[in-house]
Amino acid sequence: MRLTTMSDYAMRLLMYVGQQPERLCTIAEVARAYEISEAHLTKITHQLALAGWLETVRGKGGGMRLAAAPQDIGLGAVVRSIEPDFTIVECLTSDTTCHLTSTCHLTGIINGALQSFMQYLDRYTLADLLAPGAEGHANIQPLTFHKRPNAATA
Numbered sequence: 840m841r842l843t844t845m846s847d848y849a850m851r852l853l854m855y856v857g858q859q860p861e862r863l864c865t866i867a868e869v870a871r872a873y874e875i876s877e878a879h880l881t882k883i884t885h886q887l888a889l890a891g892w893l894e895t896v897r898g899k900g901g902g903m904r905l906a907a908a909p910q911d912i913g914l915g916a917v918v919r920s921i922e923p924d925f926t927i928v929e930c931l932t933s934d935t936t937c938h939l940t941s942t943c944h945l946t947g948i949i950n951g952a953l954q955s956f957m958q959y960l961d962r963y964t965l966a967d968l969l970a971p972g973a974e975g976h977a978n979i980q981p982l983t984f985h986k987r988p989n990a991a992t993a
Contacts, residue, residue: 842922848875849883849921850914853892854968857909863902883921890920909969915961925953 856864870877887893894906
């Protein structure tokens with residue numbers, strides 16, 4: 840699975856704004872800081888505002904700020920609000936044309952992997968992504984993989 844650039848930029852935008860709680864941030868400054876297109880950031884800002892993650896202020900001296908405390912902005916929820924499609928394989932769509940759908944177990948396995956990925960993201964908030972010392976930052980645990988024993992070596 841691969842998240843789109845929109846999710847990457849959305850996280851960067853939220854992190855930048857989250858590190859500036861005392862003032863409004865502008866799209867232009869975030870674009871300069873991360874070398875991202877202002878047009879892309881405008882779309883993302885709009886989506887994040889519609890989802891309730893950002894508050895935007897129009898006019899001279901306007902900008903954006905978080906619409907909620909960093910610890911109340913869940914990473915899984917942000918990704919779900921930005922990503923247009925979580926169809927990792929064609930058989931996860933309702934209009935699949937795969938002839939194996941009724942007998943194949945791959946669909947369930949892939950869907951389970953997607954659910955595990957999202958549940959892992961749900962464990963964290965924007966506060967976990969902010970500068971060291973931010974609430975929850977030290978609690979991030981790396982994902983570990985356990986190698987299954989090979990039938991020949993078991």
